[in-house]
Amino acid sequence: xxxxxxxxxIMPLYEQIYRYIRARIEEGELKxxxxxxxxxxxxxLCGVAIITVENAYAQLVAEGFVRSExxxxxxxxxxxxxxxxxxxxxxxxxxxxxxxxxxxxxxxxFGRIDEGAFPHRLWRGFLQDALEKTGALQRGDPQGELPxxxxxxxxxxxxxxVEADPSRIVIGxxxxxxxxxxxxLFPETAQFGIEDPGYTPYRKLLKSYGRTVVSVPSRxxxxxxxxxxxxxxxxxxPSHRFPLGGVLSAGQRREALKWAxxxxxxxxxxxxxxxxRYRGLPxxxxxxxxxxGRVVYLGSFSESxxxxxxxxxxxxxxxxxERWRESRIACAVSVPSQLALAAFxxxxxxxxxVAKMRTLYRRRRETLLELLKPLEARVAVEDxxxxxxxxxxxxxxxxxxxxxxxxxxxxxxxxxxxQFYDVPDDKHVRLLFGFxxxxxxxxxxxxxxxxxxxL
Numbered sequence: 001x002x003x004x005x006x007x008x009x010i011m012p013l014y015e016q017i018y019r020y021i022r023a024r025i026e027e028g029e030l031k032x033x034x035x036x037x038x039x040x041x042x043x044x045l046c047g048v049a050i051i052t053v054e055n056a057y058a059q060l061v062a063e064g065f066v067r068s069e070x071x072x073x074x075x076x077x078x079x080x081x082x083x084x085x086x087x088x089x090x091x092x093x094x095x096x097x098x099x100x101x102x103x104x105x106x107x108x109x110f111g112r113i114d115e116g117a118f119p120h121r122l123w124r125g126f127l128q129d130a131l132e133k134t135g136a137l138q139r140g141d142p143q144g145e146l147p148x149x150x151x152x153x154x155x156x157x158x159x160x161x162v163e164a165d166p167s168r169i170v171i172g173x174x175x176x177x178x179x180x181x182x183x184x185l186f187p188e189t190a191q192f193g194i195e196d197p198g199y200t201p202y203r204k205l206l207k208s209y210g211r212t213v214v215s216v217p218s219r220x221x222x223x224x225x226x227x228x229x230x231x232x233x234x235x236x237x238p239s240h241r242f243p244l245g246g247v248l249s250a251g252q253r254r255e256a257l258k259w260a261x262x263x264x265x266x267x268x269x270x271x272x273x274x275x276x277r278y279r280g281l282p283x284x285x286x287x288x289x290x291x292x293g294r295v296v297y298l299g300s301f302s303e304s305x306x307x308x309x310x311x312x313x314x315x316x317x318x319x320x321x322e323r324w325r326e327s328r329i330a331c332a333v334s335v336p337s338q339l340a341l342a343a344f345x346x347x348x349x350x351x352x353x354v355a356k357m358r359t360l361y362r363r364r365r366e367t368l369l370e371l372l373k374p375l376e377a378r379v380a381v382e383d384x385x386x387x388x389x390x391x392x393x394x395x396x397x398x399x400x401x402x403x404x405x406x407x408x409x410x411x412x413x414x415x416x417x418x419q420f421y422d423v424p425d426d427k428h429v430r431l432l433f434g435f436x437x438x439x440x441x442x443x444x445x446x447x448x449x450x451x452x453x454x455l
Contacts, residue, residue: 001037005046007176008111010200010419012208013048014055021056025065025076032078036066040330047173047310047332049180051209105411106446110243110389111307112437117360118306119353123340130339140335143325144171144313147342152313155345159354160274161288162297164315170324173310173332175270175298176205182296183209184327185320186233186266193231197420199242199270202235215422218244222252223259234260237270239283243420243432245384245391247283257286260294267295273303275354278362279385293317301341303388303436304354311341361388367440368433371447378455388436391417394429396454403429403454410453412446 003020005013024030036042039057043050057074060066066074130136143149149166156162172178179202188210194203196215206213214229218241226234236256238248248256260267269286277283287297300312311333316324331338344350365383368390372381382391392414394403400416407414415432418424435443 001042001045003042003046005048007174007201010204012204013046013176014052014059014208017042017046017048017053017056018059021060022063022065025079030076032076034076036074036076038073044330044332047177049177049329052180103408103411104413106442106449107413107437108434108446109413109415110432110434111302112434113303113306113388114357114360114436114439115306117357119349122349123344126340126343127336129343130336133339136336136339138335140331140338142330143321144169144331144333145335145338145342147346148338151342151345155350156297156299156315159282159351160271160285160297160299162285162315163288164297168316168318168321170314170316170321171331171333171338172312172314174302174312175272175300176201177332178298178312178314179268180205180209181324181327181329182268182314183211185323190232191230193226193229193234194422195236195241196422197243197417197425198235199237200420203422217423223255226256226259226265227263231265232263233266233268235268235270236286237272238286239271239274240277240384240386242270242272243391243417245382245386247384248286253286253289257290257292257294261292265294269295269297271297271299273387274299275304276358276361276388277386278358278365287315290317293319296320304357305350309337309341311337361436364435364438364440364443365390368435368443368447371444375447375451375455382430389415389432389434392431392433394431394454398429400429400431403431406453407431407450410449412449412453 003017005016007013009016021030021036036057037045039050039053042053046053057066057068061068061074064077065079067077068074146166148171149169152169153164153166156164170178170181172181189212191212191214192206193214193216195218197218203213203215214231216225216229216231216234234256236248238253240247256267259265267286271285274282274285285297287295295317297315298312299314301309302312369381369383372379378394378396380393380395382393400418404414404416415434417430417432438446
């Protein structure tokens with residue numbers, strides 16, 4: 001049973017699994033008496049934690065769609081005939097969305113990369129070699145394959161100054177999974193602080209598991225505010241703050257580390273696109289400044305290589321790896337993919353690829369900034385020389401929804417920034433324009449369409 005999981009959706013992962021299985025039962029695709037995959041099997045298939053599947057199954061049992069039989073598993077219950085249209089089909093639901101992908105000719109939403117620049121031939125060769133290695137088709141190490149953890153230690157030390165040994169590296173299918181795997185390490189009463197605006201899925205993920213989330217205003221962030229709010233776990237993206245841009249200043253970094261050390265708090269450092277900086281020297285990682293073991297360093301290859309590979313990692317401070325292993329959560333990244341990536345990094349291809357992509361995206365960004373100049377009377381372009389998007393601040397009257405609709409009607413997909421706020425910003429309308437997935441001629445066409453639609 002392959003369940004489509006959308007990690008960008010605001011709907012919790014367990015609810016996506018529950019709704020998918022429920023729909024298959026109501027539509028008769030799953031018959032009464034059929035066995036569902038075990039919780040462990042389903043977690044592996046979906047690339048989620050076992051507790052996520054447990055929550056989905058528990059909801060199905062509670063509603064009578066599934067029954068649990070001790071030592072046997074979960075089985076579909078007989079629910080009888082349902083009236084027509086009792087459950088809207090996915091195609092009907094899609095037609096109700098305000099903007100459909102079919103209308104988008106130029107996808108400028110954030111998070112897109114240039115698929116054509118991916119080293120397909122090299123990757124295919126490494127993956128083939130990995131598949132032929134002894135043990136590549138076994139379950140693998142719960143913490144991630146040792147060759148990849150070893151390769152990552154050298155890579156992160158060279159690029160980001162991160163200090164860690166392989167025993168402190170954990171591999172996972174994205175940062176959501178990694179953050180979820182950390183939850184058992186913190187008391188249920190722990191207060192999680194997340195910048196506002198910030199990456200919404202993390203806020204929703206923590207809340208879906210019953211954790212207390214405190215929003216900390218990004219622009220007015222301070223250690224005193226974190227202390228006053230009783231925060232014990234603080235999520236930050238200090239090297240490129242999302243989505244408003246900028247970096248956490250050197251003074252703020254030192255104060256954050258002093259606060260964490262004095263209060264016993266933990267900082268989750270999200271270094272999501274640190275390789276893609278186009279001017280000046282790289283910003284040092286917060287972890288490289290941490291002398292007291294208060295920072296958990298998080299990263300992935302979504303921006304630098306490909307989000308579809310679903311490979312993330314974290315470097316735990318001393319003392320946490322032992323506690324993490326006690327949770328016994330299994331790595332959900334395929335062993336062959338891990339071994340292929342290990343060889344890709346070990347032979348120097350990763351750093352060469354990052355250098356190539358930095359040059360390509362820098363040129364693309366410069367082209368976009370030049371193309372946007374004719375709009376500057378009504379659109380302020382906010383760029384901090386990093387990442388795969390720029391911000392467009394609208395100077396004319398109108399709502400975010402209106403500008404997104406006009407853009408979509410013109411065939412251009414943008415990302416509204418309001419979804420990343422806990423407390424909405426009513427003063428400005430800002431949209432993210434992602435340039436990673438479009439070539440220069442496509443960027444030109446997209447900007448021409450925006451100019452026509454907005455001006």
